[in-house]
Amino acid sequence: MSNETEPHDPSPDPAPQPDDAPEQARTWRSLLRGQAVDTRPLRIPEYKRLLIGQGTSFIGSMLTQVAVPVEVYAITRSSLYVGFVGLAGLVPIVAFGLYGGAIADVVDRRRLYFGASVITWVVTLALLAQTLVGIDGVWLILGLVAVQSAAFATSSSARGAIIPRIVPVDLVPAANTLNFTVGNVGQVAGPLIAGLVIALPGPVSGFAYAYAIDAVLFTAALWSALRLPPIPPDRDGPAKRPGMREVLEGLVFIAKNPVLVMSFVVDIVAMVLAMPRALFPAVADDRFGGQVGPLYAAIAIGSVIAGLSSGWIGKVRRQGRALVVAIVGWGVAVALSGLAHSLWLAVVLLAVAGAADLVSAVYRQTILQTYAPDELRGRMQGVFTAVVAGGPRLGDVRAGATAAATTATVSWVGGGIACAVVVLVVGLAVRSFWRYDAVADRPVVADPA
Incomplete structure (x- = not known):
């Protein structure tokens, strides 16, 4: 037997054979597809039209949301009256979110969505008209805002209840992700466009341009509503008349189901304790040379980026646990951003x-849409609309009051920390929510009719 060994070959390993390259490329493409936003709901024509209409009209609505308070301030030179704009919208959103949800459970949701959308469109035309005529009536503007907010709350309740009827249950998370992503694109684009058009010189007020663009873009929402199929209530027995009894039925159903209760509780905690936007002007003036625009845009930019890389969201079954983790992450990131003394770092952390x-928004919406039976979905979406719209406004009050009593930094950072701690403690305490499995624990099958 020879003791000689074969000489060591110092040359590098041979390059992959040509057949390996396509396989590697396929692997990378598969990984990227798994992380990219799930676009399968777009194959459903009704949903695709609804998303296009919602996204287009939302950009226009953001122009109006910027133009109204700026116009009120231009007329009155009073921040108090600007605050009244938020108050004028809050009460109708809460009231008609709840009642509009009850209506959505007893009438054709397509008709309700279209009717409420028409009212919203007409109010936008009225805002345009009062600006062109030069009425300069603050109370008229506030009244129009109240009517538009009521119509918005009703249409939102109907639209949220429509999604599970036109999208298969396993694609509901993906559909909600697309909705929120498109909405956040509007939150970035709308204010930027509004800032440009409001400042336009000429014989016509810049506010008129903003309202006119909103009115034109909102026709996309009307078109998408008209193209929906009839969506009558999915129920047995005679039709009910919507009223306070039906509203209370929805609230009782929520109260009896800890999973639903917690989906609202954690959202309220997140928005009331850790929404920092009321502090942006003061902190920007103190630290960032008055550059407030990037702070307002940062949260929406982060949501858009997350939406574009959200392919994994629909694969998570432990949605209660994922919701808690997401809101704890929100609170921690908000707290850290409040400590930042460079603008870019604050923007990154807010993103x-x-x-x-x-x-968190996708999981909250998905739990509501798939946990409750169809005859209650409108009311669930009504409560969701009231909480989503009301929570940030209450958060503005909390942040401003805490900053007045202490400092803006204490209010900002302390709110973020409190949010993370409270949500984590409550989430762990309610075991049915922490262990909630979106497949095994869902009490109803919510496939579209």
Whole structure:
């Protein structure tokens, strides 16, 4: 037997054979597809039209949301009256979110959505008309805002209840992700466009341009509503008349189901304790030379980025646990952003918070749409609309009051920390929510009719 060994070959390993390259490329493409936003709901024509209409009209509605308070301030030179704009919208949103949800459970949701959308469109035309005529009536504007907010709350309740009827249950998370992503694109684009058109010189007020663009873009929402199929209530027995009894039935159903209760509780905690936007002007003036625009845009930018890389969201079954983790992440990121003394770092951390907010919003909406039976979905969406719209406004009050009593930094950072701690403790305490499995624990099958 020879003791000689074969000489060592110092040459590198041979390059992959040509057949390996396509396989590697396929692997990378598969990984990227798994992380990219799930676009399968777009194959459903009704949903695709609904998303296009919602996304287009939302950009226009953001122009109006910027133009109204700026116009009120231009007329009155009073921040108090600007605050009345938020108050004028809050009460109708809460009231008609709840009642509109009850209506959505007893009438054709397509008709309700279209009717409420028409009212919203007409109010936008009225805002345009009062600006062109030069009425300069603050109370008229506030009244129009109240009517538009009521119509918005009703249409939102109907639209949220429509999604599970036109999208298969396993694609509902993906559909909600697309909805929130498109909405956040509007939150970035709308204010930027509004800032440009409001400042336009000429014989016509810049506010008129903003309202006119909103009115034109909102026709996309009307078109998408008209193209929906009839969506009558899915129920047995005679039709009910919507009233306070039906509203209370929805609230009782929520109260009896800890999973639903917690989906609202954690959202309220997140928005009331950790929404920092009321502090942006003061902190920007103190630290960032008055550059407030990037702060307002940062959360929405983070949500858009998260939405575009959200392919994994629909694969998570432990949605209660994922929701808790997302909101804890929101609170921690908000707290850290409040400590930042460079604008870019604050924007990055707020964007991280926005990404977490997108994830939590998708799971909250998905739990509501798939946990409750169809005859209660409108009311569930009504409560969702009231909480989503009301929570940030209450958060503005909390942040401003805490900053007045202490400092803006204490209010900002302390709110984020409190949010993370409270949500984690409550989430762990309610075991049925922490262990909630979106497949095994869902009490109803919510496939579209």
